[in-house]
Amino acid sequence: MIDMVYRCEICGTESQKPAKWVVIHCNDAQLNVFKWTEEAAEKPHARHYCGEAHAQVYISRWFESFCS
Numbered sequence: 001m002i003d004m005v006y007r008c009e010i011c012g013t014e015s016q017k018p019a020k021w022v023v024i025h026c027n028d029a030q031l032n033v034f035k036w037t038e039e040a041a042e043k044p045h046a047r048h049y050c051g052e053a054h055a056q057v058y059i060s061r062w063f064e065s066f067c068s
């Protein structure tokens, strides 16, 4: 089994077992927020955040500029 390391896009925090992190899947038309699950986190375009606060930073940016 490979130990996957996830990194928060906002602050760069890394974790191998991010229990209370947040996963976001988005495109330019919609944004979905997930509580952390391996299934959601492993999706190819998943974005990872260390908590609600940093997920909200991204959500705010997304509203301004959309996913790119």
Ligand SMILES: [Zn+2]
Pocket: 008, 009, 010, 011, 012, 013, 049, 050, 051, 054
């Ligand atoms: Zn963070």
